Every structure is written in C-alpha cells, then in structure tokens.
Amino acid sequence: MLHVLSHMPEAATAVVSDMDPPYRYKRLFKRFVLLTLVCSVVPLLLVGWIISNRYQRSAETRVMAAFRNEIQHHRKVIELFLKDHRSKLELMAQSNGRQDFLQPGRLRSLFDLFNQDRLTLTDLGVIDADGNHLAYVGPYDLLDKNYAETHWFKMVMEKGLYISDMFMGFRREPHFIIAVKGHDAIGPWILRATVYTEGFRALVENVMIGRTGEIFLVNREGVYQTTSRYSGRIMENASMTVGPVHPGIQVRQEASDAGFNGERSVRQIVSTAWLETPQWMLVVRQDYAEAFAAENRANLSVLVFLLISAATILGATILVTRHMLDLVKRRDVQAETLNRQLMQASKMASIGELSVGVAHEINNPLAIISTEREILIDASQKASGMDPSFSTQLDSAMHQIDVQIQRCKRITHNLLRFSRRTESVIDTVDINAFISEVIDLMEREARSSGITFFERLSPDVPPILSDLSQLQQVFLNLITNAIDAHEDKRYGSVAISSTYLESEKTVEIVVSDTGCGMSQETLVRVFDPFFTTKPMGRGTGLGLSICYSIIKGLGGQIDVKSVPGQGTDFIIRLPLRKSDRTGNAMPPANQMEQAA
Amino acid sequence: MIGSKILLVDDEVIFARNMETLLDARGYRSKAVTSGAEAVRALETEDFDVVVLDLKMPGMDGLTTLKEIKKLGLFTQTLILTGHGSIDSALEAIKLGAYDYLTKPCQISELVEKIEGAWEIKDDLKRQDISEKTRKPVESPRDAKQGVADSARPITITLG
Numbered sequence: 001m002l003h004v005l006s007h008m009p010e011a012a013t014a015v016v017s018d019m020d021p022p023y024r025y026k027r028l029f030k031r032f033v034l035l036t037l038v039c040s041v042v043p044l045l046l047v048g049w050i051i052s053n054r055y056q057r058s059a060e061t062r063v064m065a066a067f068r069n070e071i072q073h074h075r076k077v078i079e080l081f082l083k084d085h086r087s088k089l090e091l092m093a094q095s096n097g098r099q100d101f102l103q104p105g106r107l108r109s110l111f112d113l114f115n116q117d118r119l120t121l122t123d124l125g126v127i128d129a130d131g132n133h134l135a136y137v138g139p140y141d142l143l144d145k146n147y148a149e150t151h152w153f154k155m156v157m158e159k160g161l162y163i164s165d166m167f168m169g170f171r172r173e174p175h176f177i178i179a180v181k182g183h184d185a186i187g188p189w190i191l192r193a194t195v196y197t198e199g200f201r202a203l204v205e206n207v208m209i210g211r212t213g214e215i216f217l218v219n220r221e222g223v224y225q226t227t228s229r230y231s232g233r234i235m236e237n238a239s240m241t242v243g244p245v246h247p248g249i250q251v252r253q254e255a256s257d258a259g260f261n262g263e264r265s266v267r268q269i270v271s272t273a274w275l276e277t278p279q280w281m282l283v284v285r286q287d288y289a290e291a292f293a294a295e296n297r298a299n300l301s302v303l304v305f306l307l308i309s310a311a312t313i314l315g316a317t318i319l320v321t322r323h324m325l326d327l328v329k330r331r332d333v334q335a336e337t338l339n340r341q342l343m344q345a346s347k348m349a350s351i352g353e354l355s356v357g358v359a360h361e362i363n364n365p366l367a368i369i370s371t372e373r374e375i376l377i378d379a380s381q382k383a384s385g386m387d388p389s390f391s392t393q394l395d396s397a398m399h400q401i402d403v404q405i406q407r408c409k410r411i412t413h414n415l416l417r418f419s420r421r422t423e424s425v426i427d428t429v430d431i432n433a434f435i436s437e438v439i440d441l442m443e444r445e446a447r448s449s450g451i452t453f454f455e456r457l458s459p460d461v462p463p464i465l466s467d468l469s470q471l472q473q474v475f476l477n478l479i480t481n482a483i484d485a486h487e488d489k490r491y492g493s494v495a496i497s498s499t500y501l502e503s504e505k506t507v508e509i510v511v512s513d514t515g516c517g518m519s520q521e522t523l524v525r526v527f528d529p530f531f532t533t534k535p536m537g538r539g540t541g542l543g544l545s546i547c548y549s550i551i552k553g554l555g556g557q558i559d560v561k562s563v564p565g566q567g568t569d570f571i572i573r574l575p576l577r578k579s580d581r582t583g584n585a586m587p588p589a590n591q592m593e594q595a596a
Numbered sequence: 597m598i599g600s601k602i603l604l605v606d607d608e609v610i611f612a613r614n615m616e617t618l619l620d621a622r623g624y625r626s627k628a629v630t631s632g633a634e635a636v637r638a639l640e641t642e643d644f645d646v647v648v649l650d651l652k653m654p655g656m657d658g659l660t661t662l663k664e665i666k667k668l669g670l671f672t673q674t675l676i677l678t679g680h681g682s683i684d685s686a687l688e689a690i691k692l693g694a695y696d697y698l699t700k701p702c703q704i705s706e707l708v709e710k711i712e713g714a715w716e717i718k719d720d721l722k723r724q725d726i727s728e729k730t731r732k733p734v735e736s737p738r739d740a741k742q743g744v745a746d747s748a749r750p751i752t753i754t755l756g
Contacts, residue, residue, distance in 0.1 A: 359679075360652065360679045361679075362679075363679030363699070363700045363701065364608050364611065364679045364700060366679075366700065366701040367608070367611050367679060367700035367701040367702070368608065368610050368611045368614065369701070370700075370701035370702070370703065371611060371614035371615055371617075371618060371701075371704070372614060374614075374618050374703070374704045375614055375617055375618060375621075378617075378618065378621050402703075405701055408701075409701055413699070
C-alpha cells in the first residue's frame with residue numbers, strides 16, 4: 001500500500017503534464033488545418049491548373065492559327081499586287097515591239113491605261129540593250145540616264161524579269177521597279193516600270209493589328225521595305241535578324257527589345273512568310289499580352305475564382321477546426337476533472353485502508369503501554385519508603401503518560417472514524433431548518449470571537465433525503481474551520497447560503513468565511529488526510545477529509561474556492577436523494593478489515 | 597465481584613500478561629490465553645465468569661471464538677476488547693451475544709467497570725436459572741438465558 005501511495009503523485013504528474021496543453025492544441029490546430037487544406041485546396045488548385053493549362057494551350061493554338069491566317073492573307077494581297085503588275089508589263093512587252101513604244105504618244109497612252117483605275121505606276125520607260133532610255137513617261141527627267149552598270153539592268157538582261165528591292169536611285173527616294181525584257185529583230189530591250197511606292201506601301205503599312213501589332217516587309221539583307229509601325233522606317237536596317245528563306249509560314253514567340261512604347265524585352269508573337277519574287281520577308285508581330293488579352297482575362301477570372309474558393313475553404317477550415325478544438329478542449333477539461341476526482345477517490349480509499357492498519361497496529365502497543373503504566377502505579381502504591389520527591393515525579397510522569405496515551409488514542413480513533421463506513425441513517429432533512437440549527441449552535445460557541453453569522457436561505461430548497469447526523473458532522477467541522485480562519489482578525493463573518501439548482505436536481509450549500517483564506521498549494525491538498533495548517537497538537541488534519549468522505553458517501557460533491565487574505569468558500573452540492581450507486585467513496589469495511 | 601474468574605483472550609502476549617497482573621492485583625482470578633482455540637478449551641474445562649476477548653487474532657478470530665463460546669451454552673459473559681475500532685464488528689459481536697465492547701487502549705478502571713457489569717448479568721442469569729429449575733424444569737436452559745439477555749442487557753458502545 002505504501003508503494004502505491006508513494007507512486008501516485010508521480011503517476012498524476014505524468015498524466016497531467018503529458019504535453020503542454022496550449023502547445024498540443026496549437027499543434028492539433030495546425031495539423032487539422034493542414035490536412036483539410038491538403039485534402040481540399042490542393043485538388044482544387046490542381047484541377048484549376050489543369051483547366052487553365054488546357055485552355056491556355058487551345059488558346060495558343062487559336063491565336064497562332066489567327067496569326068497564320070492574317071499573314072497568309074497579307075502575303076496573298078501583296079503577291080497579287082506584284083503579280084498583277086508583272087503580268088501587265090509582260091503582256092505589254094509581248095504585245096508591243098520596241099518600235100511601237102517609240103511612236104509618239106504610244107507609251108503615254110499605255111501609261112495612262114495602267115493608271116486609269118488608280119495610280120499604280122510612277123513612271124514607265126523603254127531602255128535599249130546598252131542601258132539608254134529610248135522612251136520615258138513620268139515625272140522625272142531621266143531620258144539621258146544610262147542604266148548599263150546598274151544591278152537591276154544586269155539582272156533583267158540575264159533573267160528576263162526583275163523586281164528590285166527598295167532603292168533610292170537617281171530620284172533619291174525609296175522606290176522599286178519591275179522590269180521585263182522584250183525581244184525584236186534588233187535585239188533585246190527592256191520595259192521598266194516604277195511602281196507607285198505610296199500605293200504599295202499603303203497595302204502593308206495601313207494594316208492595323210491591335211494596339212501593339214505591326215506588319216512590314218524586309219529584304220534578305222534585313223532592310224525595311226516598308227515603314228514599320230514601331231520598329232523603323234523604310235530603307236533603314238531592321239533590328240531583327242533575318243534568317244534563311246523558309247517555305248510557308250512560321251509563327252514563334254520571342255522576346256523583342258524594340259516594340260510598342262519602346263519597352264525593353266517584350267514577349268511577342270512573330271510570324272514570318274517569304275514572298276517568292278522579290279525575296280522579301282513579310283513580318284506580322286504583336287505583343288503576346290495583347291494577342292492573349294482575352295485568354296488572359298479568362299485565365300484571370302479562373303484564378304480569381306480559384307483564389308476565392310481556396311480562401312473560403314481556408315476560412316471554413318479554420319472556423320470548423322476552432323470549433324472542434326473548443327469541443328476537444330472542453331472534453332479534455334471534463335476528462336481531467338474526472339481523472340482528478342478518480343485519483344482523489346482512489347487516494348482516499350488507499351489512505352483509508354492504510355489508516356485502519358496503522359490505527360490498529362498502534363492501538364495494541366498503546367494498550368500495552370497503558371497496562372504497563374497501571375502496573376507501575378500499582379507497584380508504586382505498594383512500595384514503601386519511597387522518596388517523596390521521587391513519588392511526586394513519578395505521579396507527574398504517570399499522568400503525562402496517560403495524557404499522551406489518550407492523545408494517541410484520539411488520533412487513532414479519528415483515523416478509524418475517517419476510514420469507517422458507518423451505516424447511514426437516511427431520513428428527510430429540511431436543509432434550511434438544519435442550517436439554522438447549526439448556526440444557532442455555533443453562534444453561541446463563537447460569541448467571544450467577534451464573528452457574525454449570516455444565513456441566506458432560498459425558500460425554494462426542497463427537503464432532501466440524507467443523513468442528518470453526518471451532515472451535522474460536516475457543517476460543524478466546516479464552521480469550526482471558518483471560525484479558526486479568523487484567528488488573526490478581530491472581526492469577521494461566516495455566511496451560509498442554500499440554493500436549489502432545479503436543472504441538476506441538487507441543493508447547493510455554500511459556507512463562506514472572511515478569514516485568512518488559503519494559498520493554491522493548500523487548496524490542492526485541503527481534503528488530503530493528515531494535512532493541516534493548524535499548530536501541532538491542535539488539528540489532526542482529518543476534519544476536511546472526513547467531510548469529503550461523508551459528502552461523497554451521501555452522493556454529493558464538495559468543492560473549495562479561496563482567495564488568500566480574503567476568505568474561503570466551501571461549496572457543497574447534495575442530491576435530492578442519495579442514489580444507490582453512490583456512497584462508495586471508501587471501500588467496504590470488511591475489505592478494510594481484511595487489508596488491516 | 598472480588599474473586600471472579602476472568603479469562604483473557606489476546607494474541608498480544610505481553611498485553612494479556614499485564615492484564616492478568618492488573619486484574620489479579622484487583623482481586624480477580626484471571627487467566628490469559630493467546631488464541632481463540634485455547635480459550636474454548638479453557639472454557640470447556642474450567643468455569644469462568646467473564647471472558648475478555650480480542651477480535652483480531654491469528655487463526656480463530658474473535659467473532660468465531662465468540663460463536664464457539666456461545667455454542668458451549670454457558671452463563672459466562674463475553675466482553676470485547678480490541679484495537680480495531682470498526683463499529684460494524686462491534687455490532688456484529690453484540691448481535692452474537694457479547695456483553696459489551698471496549699476499544700484499546702482503555703484504562704483498567706473502565707475494564708473493571710465493564711467486568712463488574714458482565715458479572716452481574718452472569719450472576720442474574722445463574723440465579724434466575726436456579727430459581728426456574730427449582731420451580732419447574734425447562735426444556736433448554738439456553739432459551740431462558742437468551743430471553744433474559746435480550747431484555748436486560750444494557751447496550752453501550754464506547755468508541756474513544
């Protein structure tokens with residue numbers, strides 16, 4: 001039994017301080033939230049990401065296809081324009097001989113015919129195999145010019161047809177020419193037309209693609225053949241690198257350092273297509289952000305929706321987890337209280353068992369001491385010629401031995417009373433009348449101590465079925481303690497109140513005093529047997545243990561609250577009737593006897 | 597009553613011997629035995645007025661010894677003197693026919709007082725029995741004795 005007792009406090013400590021509760025709850029909270037988030041937000045984001053990715057890809061395909069269509073359309077328009085001019089010139093060269101053009105007015109009428117619908121040619125000239133103008137219609141004075149050494153002349157003489165890149169030429173402004181070679185009896189001759197550059201450029205330069213888009217032509221050397229919207233003017237060198245000629249259309253994304261607003265490193269979509277003759281590259285490009293604006297907006301809405309969903313889940317998770325944790329905390333507190341009560345009960349039972357043994361074992365030697373004392377007294381009375389002073393001393397010692405034996409007896413009998421399970425006499429008890437009686441009794445006792453008694457009795461308190469004599473023992477004990485708590489004070493009060501707690505079907509009686517109160521350490525041990533704060537010899541430390549034991553035995557509950565220096569409240573709750581399953585605060589007497 | 601024969605039953609040898617000395621010094625003729633079995637044997641062979649019986653003993657305990665003593669059908673009265681303060685065993689002993697109950701340690705004067713009380717009961721019973729026998733024989737002396745015991749015995753319980 002001693003073994004059990006000495007280990008109990010350690011066991012209690014182990015249960016209570018398993019883990020620091022706030023830390024444990026914090027960890028639990030984190031775990032719950034994390035787990036819920038992993039199970040809800042992660043799949044949500046994953047689905048969101050997959051949808052967004054798929055959408056992005058299809059959007060990209062669509063945008064690229066749109067770019068392809070755009071550039072194809074523009075290339076076709078440009079090629080048609082050039083082809084139309086070339087064909088007309090070729091037809092003209094084939095259907096007219098050199099002499100026909102030299103007839104006065106002939107070239108002019110042909111020139112006018114060309115330009116009758118809209119201005120398409122700037123000038124038209126016929127040049128012989130030596131590079132000299134034979135005839136010329138146009139705004140410039142070029143009749144005396146010789147082209148024998150020019151690149152275009154050589155090319156047309158060699159290939160029969162030539163469409164030049166943009167060049168400045170004698171007129172010092174960007175233009176390009178289409179030249180076809182004709183043959184007659186004298187030899188080759190050339191019909192050369194300067195295309196109306198503004199008209200051609202308008203075909204390209206007037207196309208608007210969004211806010212950031214542009215379309216332009218560059219030649220193989222990377223010189224602008226039309227003025228681009230943001231990048232450079234005609235005849236300037238393009239900043240982009242012109243790759244090798246490729247068939248069909250290429251669409252790619254690249255970072256361009258020159259673009260709309262001159263921003264640095266803008267991501268752009270660039271599509272390129274080469275014209276056959278001349279070998280010019282048609283470029284259509286637009287900022288990625290603009291090209292994908294609609295898609296980005298859709299993506300943004302998805303993102304916002306996802307974020308709102310995630311935030312809602314997070315908020316709900318936190319709220320639910322908090323609520324759950326509150327429940328857990330409440331349950332923990334209940335469990336801890338139950339645990340403490342259980343431990344207290346088992347401690348009391350163990351101590352009860354131990355007390356019976358100790359009391360019995362001490363009573364026997366006490367009885368021997370007592371008999372030895374009486375034998376000695378008998379012997380001394382018979383003895384003759386004893387020194388009177390020794391005789392006095394002996395009498396005094398014998399008296400003191402008896403006093404101490406009686407003291408020991410009182411202690412052991414208190415112990416036995418504490419652990420004894422007496423037969424309760426259950427009867428109807430009028431609590432209010434009972435309290436009044438107890439106060440009446442104690443008031444006389446405490447008259448000299450300056451303590452005033454108050455009673456606050458609720459008329460609603462119904463009579464209860466309980467043990468009157470045991471209750472008397474409890475309240476006399478509590479009131480004695482309350483009076484003793486005023487030892488250092490000249491005045492004070494003891495109040496006893498009664499209330500009926502209808503919902504719990506219990507009567508609550510509170511004994512409050514204005515005494516010295518108790519510290520936390522004392523409070524924890526206040527119901528422990530042998531624990532007393534009274535001076536040596538004044539208290540056995542069993543009073544409150546007996547109270548505890550009795551109240552438990554009557555199916556009730558006793559609690560204590562105290563503020564050091566201000567007073568103490570003992571709160572007792574008694575059921576309306578003692579139920580059968582209560583009353584086992586102590587093990588049955590026969591078990592104790594066996595253990596003892 | 598001076599000269600009464602007292603049987604002391606206690607497993608504490610020193611206590612039993614001391615009691616013997618003290619009672620003898622007060623004019624009683626006492627005998628100490630240290631077990632229930634010894635007590636029953638002593639009662640079978642010798643006549644005692646009062647038995648002072650301890651409850652908690654090894655072997656045959658006090659209550660069993662009391663039952664055995666009662667079986668002998670004697671006038672001898674039994675006084676319980678024990679270190680064990682359980683009121684349950686006290687009530688049990690009284691129910692079984694013990695005269696009274698004392699807890700250790702007690703003063704010799706208290707014990708003497710109880711012994712005197714027990715002796716008086718025993719004496720009453722004996723005299724009653726004799727007078728009844730002289731008037732008309734009864735079927736069982738035990739029945740009569742029990743009837744008197746139930747009506748006349750004062751029940752006092754002293755618990756420290």
